[in-house]
Amino acid sequence: MLWFFVRRAPYLIYNALGFALFGISFAVQLSHVPADLGLNALASTSLYMLGVILFGRGLLTRQAISAPWGQFALVFALVLGGIAYFYYVHRNVLGRTLILNAGIATTLFITAWHLRRTFHNGVADRLLLIMLTLVGLHFVPRLVVALFSVIPGMSAESFYNSAFWRVNEYTALICGVLLGFSLFVTVASDHFRDMEHERDTDPLTGLLNRRGMLHAFQKWHRPGRTCWIALCDIDHFKQINDIHGHATGDIVLVRFAQLLNELYTHYRIIGRFGGEEFILILDDLPQEAVLQRLEALRLQVSQTDFSDEDWSHRVTCSIGCARLQRDTDFWETVRRADVLLYQAKREGRHRTMMEPARTEAPVVLSLGHAPAGEGVLVHKSSD
Structure with missing residues (x-):
């Protein structure tokens, strides 16, 4: 909706796709489509990672920073390879859980690292970078919860009833709201900055009036x-x-x-x-x-x-x-x-x-x- 109303901010389409893919990945995981558990794990993991990568791409595009595609691709390949290994070679639901969460956190940290120089650009940029970092850091306690509540050989039904999955649902909701709120603030800040720029700029020469x-x-x-x-x-x-x-x-x-x-x-x-x-x-x-x-x-x-x-x-x-x-x-x-x-x-x-x-x-x-x-x-x- 933000992108629809603020077409001058094309980076929002990447953020929107990131949110959408992350939501679709939840649906894929919970609906068991595809029904094969291995394919389901690979499909949902791919969507999770692509969603986070696109979200990061949007934040980097806003600052005219080139996306580190090589780093993103490496993390994506390692996560997908780890999921395949812990299902087809050494079936272990805990291993898959740890790898996916670590991969998402790493992608967020990579994005935050490339945005670090924007910390002093203004309140909105500072807020967005802090929220992004906090969302990445929250995966650390999630991994701890996974270590104590996810049993390597547990069934899918037991997994979705575990303490980790309940924490996962609540934290995903909170993080989504926080990042969404930060984007609202950022868009408003960009809009006011554009208005200020138009007010303070000579339209013919582009210099300050x-x-x-x-x-x-x-x-x-x-x-x-x-x-x-x-x-x-x-x-x-x-x-x-x-x-x-x-x-x-x-x-x-x-x-x-x-x-x-x-x-x-x-x-x-x-x-x-x-x-x-x-x-x-x-x-x-x-x-x-x-x-x-x-x-x-x-x-x-x-x-x-x-x-x-x-x-x-x-x-x-x-x-x-x-x-x-x-x-x-x-x-x-x-x-x-x-x-x-x-x-x-x-x-x-x-x-x-x-x-x-x-x-x-x-x-x-x-x-x-x-x-x-x-x-x-x-x-x-x-x-």
Whole structure:
């Protein structure tokens, strides 16, 4: 039902199949279909194991983690081979019980192991991983109960009346409810996260919008932490829209955003501030390192071909950057970066202007001719 109503979560179909196969395996085991006890044991075991494997595949798919098919196949083969051995070679119902339960627990642990890095992703992921681990761990006391209540040569009727089978029924119900509840919470969490993503993302470029950028900054920033805030504006963008149309302008914005994403490791947060203006938040690096990263972006933009079928042109950008001090307001720092940006535009565009660390006003330096030892303040094109 969850998958039917939340089609954007295809991983749920694997979880649904896992639950279904696990339930069918109970029916196969209790209905004695097929009637041959050996075939019945092999059929129900196969369904149990496939159900657990598919359930694990669903959880891994949700996190875009490749399923460890080799490990799953090995456990499946060992369990099925053990069931066949303890029926056709050395008939022993206790052996079959121990092997099946150990196989299910091992499959759950394999899934949990591959999901371990998701523990810190959020409350829903943490809850799901904890529940999965607990369900796997509960097989340990079940195995103990089996050792004391399942007699190697007991009949099928005695087996289904044993303490182990009663524990098996109750624990299967409880574990199913717990995992099902965890999935409900996970789906709700994913849905709200998708809504938050849509709210905080610019639909054209896929970057954070102003609200999303501020939200990301508030989550990252801590009292006393300093950083650099840069505003980047595409030069003569209005002319592009006026002469070539807004569709061409949109292409330029999208490709510009792609360049920012390619250089994402250089920046802490990237967002579209509005129109053709973008915001970049960098760690509190030395001034020269910050300028080097901003210059790499500016030069990369100037060397990128933004042409399409109807338009052939290259674009440039101007950048203004200010440092967020420990006692400075975020928006005040953005305002200072904006002043530097428009100063760069007034002085000819296609340049990077940084707020000096110790001087009162920016100093204009030609690209590649910054005197050694003087803090880097402004770079402009040598064209």
